[in-house]
Amino acid sequence: MNRFDNKQTTLLSRTELRTVKGQILYWCLFAILVIVAGVTLFPCIWMVLNAFKTPREIAAGNTFIPENFSLKSAIEQILYAWDMLEMERSIVNTLFLSLTKCAITVLCSGFAGYVLSKRRQKGMGVVFTLVVWTMMMPGSVRTVSTYLSYLSFPFIIDDGFDSVTNVNVLNTYIPFWVSAAAGSFTLILFKNAFDAIPNTLVDAARIDGCSNVRIFFQLMLPLAKPTVFYVMMGALSGPWSDYFTPYLLLSDKSKYTVPAWLFVIESKTGVTQNVYMMGLIFASIPPAILYLFFQRRMSGGIMIGAVKG
């Protein structure tokens, strides 16, 4: 049991773990965690197994593991489900939307955070307070009024609800992009991350003749990497989980994203429950890949040794 000797003192310490009572307690906690992990895993396993059953087998519901399972039949079922679900279009849409939203978020919120942190002008204190309040305002109650505002969205000038210059932006991606730029929480995240970068670095860059844009891309973003990656992951994975906005705003189904598409094809002919389960698995893969890619990059500081003396 030498693993216990290296344990950090928390609620259970080394000395307590040497006693029988401590051992019993420790393994009880271990057993509880095994149960919790089982509860979180069980539905996922069931989802995967059901995807490989036949519709009749699912309806009968008396087998947990699919009968007649083989690698060949599994591949056949994956290909069959792919044909039935017709997700190609929605996958392309979601990819396009997540990439553009990510770029817009980093540029708009990032530049705003940079200005509020390092280029503060007179009057920007008020702006910052407004942004903080914006963040705290509940979003769900605005669903209907934002929908109304999309019906006549102001361009160039805003002179009221029924103006001639206003355009109906429903059934386009414009609301998605504008809302990506309106992230008050990401703006504050960026500002806080940039606040941690010493002003002396920025001043040095300015004396060397760097423009704001260059300071932002070559100094601020690299030095605030964990935050940048965190924001990027949020923006990239957003369209893969939000079914409601596309479902509400887009009337043209060829513009739907994957979650909205999944939500509406439940009643489509040929989409039996096993096919549908396969669709749920397909939809879970991209966010999982994003998480695996960004997970390690989101933590860890990088400020060491940037300013000497």
Place this chain on the structure above:
Amino acid sequence: MKKKGLGKLKSGLVAWLLLLPALIAIYLMVWRPQVMGIALSFFKLKGYSVQEFCGLDNYIRVLSSKNFPLALKNTLLYVFWSFTLGFLPPLLVAFFINEMVHFKNGFKTLIYLPALMPGITVMLLWKFMYSANSSGLLNMILAKFGMDPYGWLNHPNTVILMLVIEMTWCGFPGTMFLYYTTLQGIQMELYEAAMIDGAGPIGRFIHVSIPQMGGLLALNIVNQIIGVFQVMNEPLVMTGGGPNGASMSVSYLLYRYAFLEGKVGDSLALGTIIFLILMVATCFYFYLNKKVEENL
């Protein structure tokens, strides 16, 4: 001297220009619709077009309909259940994982899994699990014990509890992780000092861990209440507000009014009412946040 002044003006202008896109977007997406929503809630609307000023008619209609008290009661039930189910499990699991010397990373990864799935996938998966016929996972388990299939989402008294179980299942890993990282930040010396003073595991839990994360806990509870108060997706996807309105939340009622029943004016009035309720909660959150930060 003059050039310097001009340069300063120019750099100030550039700063404002860089800030502008975000500000315009926030205006268009948050402030403008918010103000418009409140203003139009006093107007009569036909479809989505504005007719004439009608004073408090919309509000009176919303408050006097039998849907509103029902939805409010249901929403409070959502909040109650999600608090009862959702408060302790993530906290305890975070503590337990922090104690582990075996399979620690394995537990972290496995338990975090539901948080990786898109929300819509989780809702649809649970809808199938709750299925009233023998194909649902829960009825499969019942059948193993020789019991008849049960309509998990068909009983008015338990439907909200069932939805909250789903919400907790996909929401608790994130909260657990937040608690876990805070626990990791507590210095070992504090525990050791408490141990020298004779505190056992429970004593250290009460005198070291809880004071160290008390602020975060309080904030998280208020945040969770504000979040659950706005619940809309679960009733929309899993039950459609049914059976017989038993799982209808205020946000879902808002959606119903505006997009299914064509009562846009009512829905704007309801939105304003919810907004006022939530702003009170939010102000309390701000107040608490300030208190917590002062104590750090």
